[in-house]
Amino acid sequence: MGFLTSMRKGLIFLIWILFTVPIAFAEDTQVPRDTVEEKIEARLNETFKIVLDSNPSTGYTWQPVFDKKMLKLEKSAYTRPEQQIPGRGGKQTYVFRPVKAGRTMIELQYARRWEKNPAKTRKYLVTIQAPLQKH
Numbered sequence: 001m002g003f004l005t006s007m008r009k010g011l012i013f014l015i016w017i018l019f020t021v022p023i024a025f026a027e028d029t030q031v032p033r034d035t036v037e038e039k040i041e042a043r044l045n046e047t048f049k050i051v052l053d054s055n056p057s058t059g060y061t062w063q064p065v066f067d068k069k070m071l072k073l074e075k076s077a078y079t080r081p082e083q084q085i086p087g088r089g090g091k092q093t094y095v096f097r098p099v100k101a102g103r104t105m106i107e108l109q110y111a112r113r114w115e116k117n118p119a120k121t122r123k124y125l126v127t128i129q130a131p132l133q134k135h
Contacts, residue, residue: 037122037123037124037125038122038123038124038125039124039126039127040106040124040125040126040127041127041129042096042098042126042127042128042129043098043128043129043130043131043132044098044099044100044101044128044129044130044131045097045098045099045131046097046098046131047074047095047096047097048096048098049094049095049096050093050106050108050122050124051091051092051093051094052091052092052093052094052108052110052122053089053090053092054078054089054090054091054092054110055087055088055089055090056078057086057087057089058087058089058112059112059113059114060110060111060112060119061092061110061111061112062092062094062108062109062110063108063109063110063118064076064094064107064108065106065107065108065109066096066104066105066106066107067104069099069100070098070102070104070126071096071097071098071099071104071106071126072096072097072099073094073095073096074095074096074097075093075094075095076093076094076095077092078090078091078092078093079091079092079093094108096126098126098128100128101128101129101130102127102128103125103126103127104125104126104128105124105125105126106123106124106126107121107122107123108121108122108123108124109121110122
């Protein structure tokens with residue numbers, strides 16, 4: 001009878017370990033909620049667009065972060081959906097002009113100004129090449 005009691009206590013302890021240890025370590029890991037990375041090939045002084053789904057009525061807006069020595073933000077515009085349905089989102093368009101050849105990153109964070117972490121992040125690795133030579 002003592003052997004079965006010891007086995008039962010050991011089994012209970014093992015089950016307790018299996019459920020508590022992963023929970024303790026899981027709290028320290030932070031996985032981005034929604035991150036997407038894309039590559040863009042661009043030419044020096046030739047504009048390119050980034051178009052994203054957006055719904056400012058929810059309080060969320062896209063916030064661009066980029067190197068102003070490499071890129072100039074030419075235009076930022078929100079386009080409403082064709083059908084005006086309450087709560088329906090539209091499109092946010094950013095137009096950039098590369099001003100220096102090389103590689104740079106554009107990060108767009110979809111966030112509410114009063115919240116610490118963005119709900120979505122879009123990252124674009126931009127390779128800027130010299131314009132094509134006309135022959």
